[in-house]
Amino acid sequence: MRISIFPLTGAMLYPGLRLPLHIFEPRYRAMVSDSLARDRQIGMIQPQRAEEGAPLYAVGCLGHIAEVEASPDGRYNILLEGVARFRIRRELTVQTPFRQVEADIIPDVDLEALSAIERALFEREAKAFADRHGYRVDWEEVTRLDDVALINGVAQIAPFDAASKQALLEADGLHARCDLLVQLMQFFGARDSDDGAATLQ
Template identity: 30%
Template sequence: MATLPMFPLGSVLIPGMPLTLRIFEPRYRALFADVMAGDAEFGVVLIERGTEVGGGDQRFSRGTVAHVRGYRELESSIMVVATGGRRIDIERWLDDDPYPRAEVREIAPLTWSDDLVDVHRRAERCVRRLLATASEYVDVPWSVDEQLSDDPIMSAWQLAGIAPIQTLDRYALLGSTSLPELLERLQGFCAEADELIRLTAGPLEIDDD
């Protein structure tokens, strides 16, 4: 197990996806200073109850390691750009003083095999179709023509990151134990979201960034 500084958020960080943070609380300024004095990595975990500001939140037990790619110091905050990497399970939360920390264990990475080509393509078509449908009702942060990684495992995760699905569905995908499971569940969540749009014939509420 390793001990990581942790940043609880109201969204799920998927491997391979970008993360932009505005850091202004003293505890997270201290976290960021220690992160940049080390390996530029910290953990991100979804908040179960509570808010991102002020502490006292309850957190889910699975997250993602974020690697800092760049930052800018402003007058009253720090803008940070990071990328999601390895998945982690939280084994034990430590004292939040001076900032949230946890003992974590890495989750085994997913593996690829050539017999997954068809299910990967179906998942991609499903995600892009849902993006097109959702964009008719709400502003979505990702384009229907969004470019994906040439690496099939990374592109599968990116599909999970850009799909306009609910936050808890995305969190469920983060716990996938195999690539077929990730791709099949992703298609299921996309189908449910698409059905919701068509049943309501109105805006789809997307509670992610």
């Protein structure tokens, strides 16, 4: 399928989750206007480098504009709801100010619930990571989340480097993503919280 894309480092989206975005650049305002006139869909994906026209990572997430608020000056506040991951086939040559790609939808696999041992290990590592870095978490609320919402939700907001966040998005299945999250929390949790050099790149 043809997807209009919004390349943004660190802004991850997962199927079933939501991502609020403030759209102010003219090219992305044009993208949102175009999307609202068509299918209300845009693709979130990370660039490989922080520079104009940088190559894109191979996998992103298609989002549906669930809510939109337009400002008089042309800016938008939108709430993007994740639909499905996609894998880029090729970037298209287009006349629009925003980039577009041809991509294949990646079907969700392995969404079976975590085992009690997997869930307990994940929650233990998450608590240790949060304590180490001073994050305040409502753990009672966490225990009410189903496995998919918990693992994908943490993967979406985790404060890891871009390559690590990309690896989480590309992980196929809930069990693989959970395992990788545990490894990343152990790796980054072992570093001092002010150590900006921690990276898996």
